[in-house]
Amino acid sequence: MNGGPIRIVVVDDEPMVCAHLRTILGSADGLEVVDEAQDGAAAVEAVVRHSPDVVLMDLRMPGVDGLTAIERISTLRNPPVVVALTSFDADHYVFRALQAGAAGFLLKSTPPADLINLVRVAADGHTVMSSAATRRLVASAAVRQTAQHRGQRLLAELTEREREVLSCLGKGMSNAQIAKVLHLTEQTVKGYVSRMLVKLQCDNRTQAGLLGYEAGLVAE
Template identity: 60%
Template sequence: MTIKVLVVDDDPMVRHHLRAILTSADEIEVVAEAEDGAEAVEAVLRASPDVVLMDIRMPGVDGIAATAEIARLTEPPAVVALTTFDSDTHVLRALHAGAGGFLVKSTPPEDLLDLVKVAAQGHTVLSPSAARHLLSRSSSTDEARRAVRERVAELSERERDVLGCLGEGLTNGEIAARLFLSETTVKSYVSRLLDKLGLANRTQAGLLAHQAGLESGD
């Protein structure tokens, strides 16, 4: 199945570079480009992409605002934030706005293609080490961390196990193998977790797991 991608960046050279890489794969099609957040939302409605590569920092409507608006759609595409540095604190805001992960613009072409395919399958495009690095630079207060732990404490032991796995960026299949569950059961747990915690996607759940200091199996 062809993966339809929307490329959003205010720099035409970056858009050209990303298009060249993406179109080198037979199963990926760049269906549209946009140079700011407002155009990005219009392009999503018009072209119905599966994945949006969204630059965070753009003049006018930035990538964070556009991501939040796209996340409110009935069937939103997977949004992957693009940034120059993995320490960019704006990335956290994009993830909380509904992005399903992030990539640095210097990601090697082969890795970029693989990660776009991962995002299209609904999985998180975010390494655990990068998540910890971002969270260590965030301005979360002790009070905020306590509040997160209180939310997690309301979960059952098995739900906390699944949440810990999401914090490691594991797929449903990997979680099923680790916890000796069926993938259908894992999918049910993930849906229940998102609903209980009021989260938009599994990336936000993974970040919450890190904020709570939760490790799978705890």
């Protein structure tokens, strides 16, 4: 972040949803909605044009969908944080969005105050996903059969301390929160997270947190 407002692009094929999100986010100090888009192609153009900090991306849209847009945005130089917008009728789309590079996901029904806070959290580079929603996602029929085996196989490479850090990641904790819980320094936590991402073959901490759920590491 450059010290200015958090710049946001909102993407949804329903203009009323875009207007609703713009109203909520625009009412908060330090947040600025710089553009809206109704499909994935327009979303990519908006990102190139405005260089936002955060993109709230609907996944199911006509034309170029959100998954394709996330993949394209992730290849850009200095890409923004992309957070998937979802309802529970498309769990498998969320899982694919995280694999494509999304940093997390929010329900469209997220209360306004929570939405504002979570956008700020995402802009700071932290995981954005609710524990309840993540449990539902990993339990979905589209991923259940292979997820647990894959997660357990990858977690076998981790040390006990790395497993503790991963469990905290799966609960959506920031590095500062993990450091406090495990009585470590933030720098030490950063080191653990970096090594885990390599071992787990994950692009970001959100994907690592999902692996923790997949393997049954994160308690209910």
